[in-house]
Amino acid sequence: MLLHNSVTEDPTIWAGLNHPELSLEDVDIAVFGIPYDGGVSFRSGTCEAPQELRKITHTISPTTEDFRDISPLKVKDLEKTGTRCSPRRRSWPSRP
16 A cells, blocks of 8 residues: 655656556556665765656656657556665674
């Protein structure tokens, strides 16, 4: 079950193509960000990227890199509320 998230419920994200009211079967693209820092050895924070990307996607236009119109596409963001960066675990043993 997907929970409500004020950012993912915003129809202006993903270039205004987000349709939170539609079912998964009725959309063309489903987006799900995975906050993960496990592959980072220095300066963690990459796990915040999915939420930060959502915050800026309302500023882009619904076109491809070569300016083809994609405004007919329907996007649904599947992000769950509460999906956050988990604390990093050390992958090597600590010294005595």
